[in-house]
Amino acid sequence: MKMQITMWSFFILLTGLLSIKTTLVSAIGIWSSSAKLSSQRPRCPERCGNVTIPFPFGIGKECYFNEAFEVSCDNNTAFINDMSVQHISMDSITLYITFTPFRYNKSSGKNIYNDYLQASSDEYFSISNKNNLVAIGCDIYAYAKDLDTGSGDSIVSQCASFCGNSTYNVSSSSPSSSYCTGNNGCCQSELSKIVPRDFNMYIQTINTAETSWTSSNCTYYLVVEKGSSEVGFTQLHGKCREDDYYIGRMALNWVIGNLSCEKAMRRPKYACTKNSRCIDDTTRPAGGYRCDCSSGYEGNPYLLHGCQDIDECASPKRNRCPNNTRCVNTLGTYRCDSNNVRHMLAKQLSIGIGAAITFVILVAVCLWLSKWLRKREENKAKQKYFKRNGGLLLRQRISLDGEISGSSLPKLFLKEELEKATDNFNEIRILGKGGAGTVYKGMLSDGSIVAVKKSNAVDKDQIEQFINEILILSQINHRHIVKVLGCCLETQVPLLVYEYISNGTLSSHIHGNLRHSSNPTVSKSELDDQILPHPAIILSWDHRVRIAAEIAGALSYMHSCASTPILHRDIKSNNILLDDNFRAVVSDFGLSRMLSVDKTHLTTLVGGTFGYIDPEYFRSGQLTDKCDVYAFGVILAELLTSQRVVTSNQPEDPGLVIRFTLALKENCIIEIVDPEIVKETEDEHVILAVAKLAKRCLNFNARRRPSMKEVAAELEQQGKMRQDMPHTESFQDNISPKSESSHTSDCSKEDN
Template sequence: MILKLVIHFIILVIWFIHVQVSAQDYLQVAKPGCDSKCGNLQIPFPFGMNTSECYLGKWFEIECRNTSTYQTPYLKSIGLQVTSIDVQQGTVTINNSIYRNNCGTRDSTPVNRSLEGSPFVYSQEHNKFVAAGCNIIAILQINGSEGSGCVSICDQDFKVDDIGKMELENSDCNGKSCCQNSLPPYLKEYSTEVKGLKENETDGECSYAMVVQQVGLYSYYTRKSYYFPVNGEMKDVDVVPVVLEWEIPNNLTLKLPPDNLSYCSDTNVTSSLYKRSGQRCSCKYGYSYDSNPYVEGGCSDNDDHPFYRNSPSNVPISVIKGISTSFGSIILLLILWRVFKVTKKIIMKKFREKFFKRNGGLLLQQKLSSSEVNMDKVKLFSLKELEKATDNFNSNRVLGKGGQATVYKGMLIDGTIVAVKKFKVQGKIEEFINEFVILSQINHRNVVKLLGSCLETKIPLLVYEFIPNGNLFEFLHLQNEDMPLTWNMRLRIAIEVAGALFYLHSAASQPIYHKDIKSTNILLDEKYRAKVADFGTSRMISIDVTHLTTVVQGTFGYLDPEFFQTSQFTEKSDVYSFGVVLVELLTGQKPITLLSQEEAKSLASYFIMCVEENCVFDIIDERVMKEGEKCYIMKVVNLASRCLELNGKRRPTMREITLELEAIRKLENESNAQGNGEFVRSEDYKSWDDNSIISEIMSTIDQSSRTTILNDVHIVTM
């Protein structure tokens, strides 16, 4: 142990001496004999210029275009200017054009640039879909279907010219004159479209839509933030930076350098259909900006620091000999090492305390002292434990990404499979604490279970039970023949979600409004039973409060029109969102659909129109029509239309909805039993029909004190 400490300090002394006596030598980035620069940009292999020996396949060819004053690199395969290349991260930044609408002579056609067949995709992590304009819906389309979108509104005193004067770099694009949304994964081709919230509303008003790079700012002393690296006013901007992720495709033969300083790992950057669509390589002993694992001499054989690279051997050897002959120097090094270890321990402790406070630890302690958090049901995980469970948060373990967090799949030491939620934005600590407090008090079979949290990191972590079969949106709209979504399953899922919301509204110790009910927030377990998830925007309110006033937020297509107008969220706002989910289950259609090239309508409004015109069976899913009886389907249709009433007071409560859905299922089961001559219980209901959801929840409510016996609610262990 002492010898190991001595060796470490000898290396440390060598480093300091080497800084003084050796000039910095840069690592090799391009193949020998190939040009490594175009203008001010380094061109690392597998990218290259001039001859095919200098780059790995046609997709990686860089064209260096000359002008009278400077040279500009272009990615020849797609004809766009390159501004940076990072071989370690597997990214290349390009300048991409934006889409202008109603901007007069500066109008541009919708962007539709295809990367199909290439090793590139538009990065979901580093880019956002952004739109600027007044009272518009911006849509990012993939093969004619909606892939993403956002809504931008303006105040009445906002002038049209103000959009053109806006600087994207200084805007957070939160929905006021500018909005943003995440990109779908594996995006290779897209087009943009801008429409008014109302017909002819934006005639003559200029608006913009684009995919653009979003850069994160990191600091120990300030909160994490993001900005768009676009300089100048919108009216003067023609191109914006966009990040492409890349990999070495399987059809290209890659030979690693013989120095054994780099290694490659399998990736699926460009395709979700295969576990391995390509590979990426890294340096074994760390890297710096100009490291390149793809060429000989591109990686250091010592450490990440630039002063270790290709150092002359005579200087370190002489230093080592001098230190080894001095016993006094070794003793001094040991003392210094001990001081270093103690100092490091103190610094790490300070950092953990800082992270704990910044991640809302003090607020969480207040919740604990006030008994708002049930610590018997949650655990505080260490960072080391979760890093081991998720393979250091490996990108291959990602289950899903959202605007505020990324969810990873992990396995604890005891073999338990979990989902670890890693928040992206440090400024959203309230959402982390809010979700932690709410879920720690909920114990319901149709609500995702919180297992614990970790506060030892820059970004807070939450740990949930793992739900293996994805979300309802994917299962509903990407159905396969191996596991079809039957009418019985749809009705059961609707009952389970309704029961969970009834529990949140009525049976919890304090009423809870979810505020973001949608099919992507309804997960399906191993038996395809529903689990309501994502409580980051949810709120607990006092029993005597009837509504919650907040900023307009939610998901377009599910948002209560009353909430959009008044900013007052009530339990009936959750009812409206549930109604949209119920219509999704009935029709198999997405919440937002393009009825024509000129008009975008929500599924909810289209459904209500069909009900009023008595043609609703024309849009009901074929499987539903085939398997269900029309009279019971019509009962669900009528219930859905009542949930979508524009006047919230006319909508039923979640208790009434749950009762009605259970009654429909019971009547249909009895009808089927009479038709078959005997009653055969579906396997889907075996563990659920012993007690109805209503009777189970109502048994947990003390009518006099409105308190909840949570232990009795969780009848079926998930």
């Protein structure tokens, strides 16, 4: 009910305002139609002789727009730049121009003459295309060329005049279009649509014997207004006298400056006033603009209040109202009111319908405005999240790091694009969860499958890790390092988009046989976490050596081959992904750091995963490439033993590294190695070689550890040796379902 009362109140108010507006419009229209139109400023002369002087032209100071439009009046004759003015309109002026004849110089035998023609030195005036080029003489060719370009295609106008064998005689009347046919000693041609401000005029003989010049040694070329006829020509059949001349009328265009309307409207000296429109000049290359009163108005558009409303009702010729209606003048237009009752009712109905349509439009505008404001708030939120999620940090890092090229920059995905790809981050799309975030499987609009990493929380340290991961991965192009496709920073938490690796993590595969086992070192929660995208299979020994070599190769590339060395700092089996062909791909660069080539280490807060952290780094806080070597040694131990690095249900367990190194020291390494590997390999020396390499990587003294380049080379050599062995089976032959049995090393127990 309250809503209905409000709407009716709004409707009544709107109707009242419309009535008031109609009354005011009618009153103003009556006042404006009764006002006297003036073409000049107050207290400024409007005429000089028979010539009307409209503003922006003017006689005397404060009466013209600027000096270019100053008019001097001498003996009732108006002059502009010392040229006599016959007429001034709102777009052109007509001047009197004196033309003298060309004379043939018999001694020099010159058969071509040229002269220079310019409307005025001011940029406001140019020769109008309302003029014609006229040439008078026998066997002559006259033409005008653009002075600026001088090229062959810059002809402004041209014509040829012939006389035949008859003696030509131009009467004292000006040549008309019917007279100047080109075959009677006179020709004429229109100027081009766009006339240059100044140009050269040429006249030359066509007859090589030059009889045209010798028989009558004077010819004329003229540029005169079309249809001008009040001033005559000199008789040309005799010899030219020194005082021969022709005075013709020439039309000039005038504009306000050389700016376009768009640019002029932003200037303080914009010439067009209220109720007028700006018109760009298209008749000359330099441009410029003029003003004209808007439709329904008349007067001088350059004067304040110069454009006044036209009373269309004052004359039947100005309106189209039927006989049974009454014409009502309004500002800029008029309307026809009917005196018939039926028509009045129809009009009231139309007003009601119009009001209803207006209401609907207002509602639509309100809805649109609401949507626009909501969209605006969303954009503000996106900008806020962009700053909070490290967008400014990303730009700063890119600008400071000159080695990040444009081609390697990650794509910035839209929020809506990733929401659609992951079905609004549906739980069924989750690939895995970790301490830093959750990874979802998504499909982009082009059908490509991606992994979308969504951070758990937003704090400064995590944002720096996120931006760091983007920048590092965007510079790496290696088949065994995960490829970043882009990121999204306009969401509440940052999102990272990278290629989808389909076969889970290395940890899931090497510890998959622990499911349903009776291994006392593994808790039930750890077993439940081993969810693989495919049924668990055994990784053969050849598999494991090749995977280790691929991981080592990727780390070697990061340490030695990248333009700036990159330290991963969080190498672990959970961060090694396997594709459909069981190729290893290193991922999760959130803790990575870039090391300048002139530095050997970085001092940072200790970061990484317990069990994989270099003890020396843990103690000193100095991050070096040997920290990744240590973590890789832990992965080698996992590949050899299929055991977890730490167990949460046995606090007294010293961990895999201690048990592994102790087994090597006690020469009982075979007892801790996965029995499936021992059974498959049959050569303990091969296992021992890899175990010793792992021991070197796990050396507590970082300086005694090998580089990743050395590790990669040694593992590659081990792989080649296995391939050369005749009994070695292929990769596919070594894939079989995982057995549910597990092996627990008794080596440490024997020590006890």
